[in-house]
Amino acid sequence: MSSPSKDPRPFKRAILKLSGEALREPGSTDNISPEIVDRIALEIKEAVATGLELGIVVGGGNFWRGASASARGMDRATADYVGMLATVMNALALEGALEHHGVSCRVQSAIEMKNVAEPFIRRKAERQLEDGKVVIFAAGTGSPFFSTDTTSALRASEMGVDVILKATQVDGVYNADPRKDPNAVRYETVTFQECLTKRLSVMDATAFSLCMDNHIPIIIFDLGPAGNLSHALRGLPIGTLVHGE
Ligand code: UDP
Secondary structure: OOOHHHOOOOOOEEEEEEOHHHHOOOOOOOOOOHHHHHHHHHHHHHHHOOOOEEEEEEOOOOOOOHHHHHHOOOOHHHHHHHHHHHHHHHHHHHHHHHHHOOOOEEEEEOOOOOOOOEEOOHHHHHHHHHOOOEEEEEOOOOOOOOOHHHHHHHHHHHHOOOEEEEEEOOOOOEOOOOOOOOOOOEOOEEEHHHHHHOOOOOOOHHHHHHHHHOOOOEEEEEOOOOOHHHHHHOOOOOOEEEEOO
16 A cells, blocks of 8 residues: 555645535435535535635536436437536535525536526636635536546646545445445555556546546545544545555
8 A cells, every 4th residue: 555645635725526416315306405415515614614725516416417318318418418407406506505604605617507607717716716715616527428527627637726525425445345345445545556457446537537647636535424524624534545656
């Protein structure tokens, strides 16, 4: 295992990647749980109060995934546009909860939707981050055939962040699937190169190579337990850190 010398913590600016499923109560038919969104907003509020500059990329998988719809016969590009619009609903729900708790927040959408969100303008987003506003990047990259993991890698590269915090349903990267193998061991730190040679799954290939090429470390952690999000946002040890050599 690698030395944690490339650990970005403590960090000043981060992108938080939330999957759409993170906003849904497990087992519920409601796509968005207002209670979960509220809890996420409160943990974000705590962390940004310490001076963290935070951008958020939210997925749309709680509503729709382009690849699944395309496997069932829909044109892939059309299905992906539907998926990108789904991310906007999640972004608005999150923005509402953050504003409700007094956190200044802006949604910037990669697909123009001026009545509900600002269009994505990189320099404006940078200024908003510098001003302490939370910026939610909605509508993915604005292009089909990409994922919101790739969006997080792209926005992280553009915004010059120190780290991507990827909130998932597992508590890090393992040497085997922990749901199938009881002897699976979690890495505290692992390099990009080790992930490639050991075929460890961290993000999709496009997202992963953007992070590796642009030297953006990724922290994978479990969003489930209360307090984990604020812990990760405050740069305390959690999950698995994926970093360069
Ligand atoms: N999507 C896209 N381009 C992007 C980002 C997302 O076409 O740049 C579409 C794609 O169909 C994807 C859906 O939006 O399945 C929802 O995003 P994702 O699956 O990444 O959401 P998550 O799994 O994180 O909830």
